[in-house]
Amino acid sequence: MLKHSVATALLAAGLLLGNHAAAQDTMAMPNQSAAMAASAPRDPALKPVFEEFGGKPGLVSLVNDFMDNLMADPVTHPFFANVDREHVKKELVDQFCVILDGPCTYTGRDMASVHKGMGVNRADFNALVEDLQKAMNQHKIPFRAQNKLLAKLAPMHKVIITKK
Numbered sequence: 226m227l228k229h230s231v232a233t234a235l236l237a238a239g240l241l242l243g244n245h246a247a248a249q250d251t252m253a254m255p256n257q258s259a260a261m262a263a264s265a266p267r268d269p270a271l272k273p274v275f276e277e278f279g280g281k282p283g284l285v286s287l288v289n290d291f292m293d294n295l296m297a298d299p300v301t302h303p304f305f306a307n308v309d310r311e312h313v314k315k316e317l318v319d320q321f322c323v324i325l326d327g328p329c330t331y332t333g334r335d336m337a338s339v340h341k342g343m344g345v346n347r348a349d350f351n352a353l354v355e356d357l358q359k360a361m362n363q364h365k366i367p368f369r370a371q372n373k374l375l376a377k378l379a380p381m382h383k384v385i386i387t388k389k
């Protein structure tokens with residue numbers, strides 16, 4: 226039931242990917258893949274949202290639970306089972322921190338290179354987004370703040386999803 230309502234809320238926010246939305250994106254923005262290859266750029270308007278996430282300590286704690294959710298999720302588990310999860314968590318914290326205009330530097334690889342050859346499909350991507358939303362709910366991040374981060378992450382599907 227909760228999973229259903231989470232999906233519904235994300236769909237309403239336009240953040241989960243339906244066939245129609247993804248097809249439209251591709252047609253409307255054929256030259257965006259280079260821009261999306263790197264992480265999302267800083268947005269100074271999101272500094273208050275960074276505080277709502279509890280600053281960097283809040284992000285560290287959030288990403289810990291996010292990774293636990295990814296490992297507990299049968300859809301995403303196989304992707305993360307054999308990687309250096311501590312390293313991925315560090316990179317995710319830095320990436321989210323930069324996106325939310327926090328005092329961090331992202332030193333990880335660009336999104337296209339990282340996920341190339343992984344065979345991520347739309348269902349995998351949506352499962353990860355839901356696992357992140359579950360973690361944000363566990364941390365009682367206000368819904369509006371959640372959607373600010375998700376809105377920055379969602380366009381990355383263009384380079385992360387490589388399989389039908």
Ligand code: HEM
Nearest residue numbers: 304305308313316317320333334339345349350353378381
């Ligand atoms: C917006 C969505 C996503 C974001 C922002 C994201 C972000 C990241 C970041 C920052 C890293 C670490 C990069 C580095 O080590 O340099 C990473 C690694 C990874 N991601 Fe994603 N990712 C997303 C979606 C996905 C999806 C949908 C999957 C699969 C279901 C996935 C699977 C992985 C795996 C397995 C790694 C580890 C790769 C390795 O260490 O070899 N990611 N991701």
